[in-house]
Amino acid sequence: MDSSNKKRVAIIGAGPSGLAACKHALAKGFVPVIFDSGASVGGVWTRTLASTKLQTPAAAFQFSDFPWPAGTSEFPSHDQVLAYLTAYARKFGVLECVKLGSKVVGAEYSGASEKEVTAWDRWSGNGEAFGDGSGEWHLTVQHIESGSIQKYEFDFLIVCVGRYGVTKIPTFPPNKGPEVFHGKVLHAQDYSHMEDRDAAELIRGKRVVVVGSGKSGLDTAAECAEANGSKYPCTLIYRTANWMVDHKLTWGLNVSKRTTTRLAELMVHKPEEGFALSLLATLLTPLRWLLSTVTETYYKMHIPMRKNGMVPDCTISQSLLGWKLGLLPDRFYDLVDEGSLVLNKCDSFSFCADGLVLDTGKRVEADVVILATGFNPDQLLRSVFTSPWVRDIVSGASSDTMLPLYRQVD
Numbered sequence: 001m002d003s004s005n006k007k008r009v010a011i012i013g014a015g016p017s018g019l020a021a022c023k024h025a026l027a028k029g030f031v032p033v034i035f036d037s038g039a040s041v042g043g044v045w046t047r048t049l050a051s052t053k054l055q056t057p058a059a060a061f062q063f064s065d066f067p068w069p070a071g072t073s074e075f076p077s078h079d080q081v082l083a084y085l086t087a088y089a090r091k092f093g094v095l096e097c098v099k100l101g102s103k104v105v106g107a108e109y110s111g112a113s114e115k116e117v118t119a120w121d122r123w124s125g126n127g128e129a130f131g132d133g134s135g136e137w138h139l140t141v142q143h144i145e146s147g148s149i150q151k152y153e154f155d156f157l158i159v160c161v162g163r164y165g166v167t168k169i170p171t172f173p174p175n176k177g178p179e180v181f182h183g184k185v186l187h188a189q190d191y192s193h194m195e196d197r198d199a200a201e202l203i204r205g206k207r208v209v210v211v212g213s214g215k216s217g218l219d220t221a222a223e224c225a226e227a228n229g230s231k232y233p234c235t236l237i238y239r240t241a242n243w244m245v246d247h248k249l250t251w252g253l254n255v256s257k258r259t260t261t262r263l264a265e266l267m268v269h270k271p272e273e274g275f276a277l278s279l280l281a282t283l284l285t286p287l288r289w290l291l292s293t294v295t296e297t298y299y300k301m302h303i304p305m306r307k308n309g310m311v312p313d314c315t316i317s318q319s320l321l322g323w324k325l326g327l328l329p330d331r332f333y334d335l336v337d338e339g340s341l342v343l344n345k346c347d348s349f350s351f352c353a354d355g356l357v358l359d360t361g362k363r364v365e366a367d368v369v370i371l372a373t374g375f376n377p378d379q380l381l382r383s384v385f386t387s388p389w390v391r392d393i394v395s396g397a398s399s400d401t402m403l404p405l406y407r408q409v410d
């Protein structure tokens, strides 16, 4: 028997990445265990707004070895995404490897000192996943139901914690923050984690303010506006608009994405064609600029963003690279026209007893304020590791247009 068959692999997170990692670890004959703090597999798809749908077309959000069921719509609902991910895990024997309700509170590498690791040019010094076989990962895991803490040892660690576990909450000067407000303040993630019935109860007949114009801000605001109508309009407070496009009008994006993806594929798969490659690389920038400009003009013509002060400051390419491009919720601008949704641009705001005071001088009365103010993915990643120096290795410098990857691979 190959010695690799005995290798123990820890995977943190049972979202799409962790499930795929586990399937491949099983296929290689390793012994994987997935730890997830949640109550079921599927990652973010286990806890979303009732209205959340896949915003990537299903064909682009698909495991290469596991097609969607026949007849699946182009933008499946969150329930369908969850069912798809669970079916994948079941088919490949991944479900048996998952320990749910198990939060990894510390991962520590034993077998090499900080000095030795810093001197490595490649992992383990030789670039092999398991090095010389002497290193081990020690995991401290909190089992949420029992509250017990248990230690585990593994030969390899795969971190698939996603980007959405640690929320970003704005800070305020004394007496200007949520403490002076008489209503309820919560983060959009807490709202989306609520049972649908409880979430509906929380906002019913209330003056809701949503802060933030990212995908979750717009989805949350649209959901509240649909629920309460123009009698209790929802107010969306935002600093800058993002590119949010109508799913019925995605041709520009598709053309732009398909063209750049095809060119990138050519560059990867035909590296011997040096001249063609460098020519393509030179062509890529102006081509992307051209596609971006044409696409932006098209969307500005077809989506009433100008009329509503929602034209983004950045280009659509910058949005795409920074993962800030999203699909507009259904009927978003209809809700504005009907008076169920009010859009308010401002640079900053503070709380008062009965709502918010915007830096424009406007006061917005509120019963519930939902902060769709984003996440801190670096903090989530760092929180997994015990040693400060390992934390520094895993979280590189952040950038608006690049996802931080291990050792800044891009």
Ligand SMILES: Cc1cc2nc3c(=O)[nH]c(=O)nc-3n(C[C@H](O)[C@H](O)[C@H](O)COP(=O)(O)OP(=O)(O)OC[C@H]3O[C@@H](n4cnc5c(N)ncnc54)[C@H](O)[C@@H]3O)c2cc1C
Pocket: 012, 013, 014, 015, 016, 017, 018, 035, 036, 037, 038, 042, 043, 044, 045, 048, 052, 053, 054, 055, 056, 061, 102, 103, 104, 105, 160, 161, 162, 163, 164, 165, 384
């Ligand atoms: C509302 C919403 C809509 C989205 N829509 C799309 C879309 O349409 N298309 C697209 O491509 N992407 C979309 N995304 C991005 C989304 O991140 C991916 O779809 C996908 O879920 C990422 O998978 P993942 O496995 O990397 O992370 P996640 O799905 O985030 O899973 C991470 C898992 O790690 C667990 N975890 C974290 N820390 C620990 C710990 N210390 N111990 C144990 N477990 C831990 C979490 O409980 C979670 O289950 C969306 C995200 C959100 C929030």
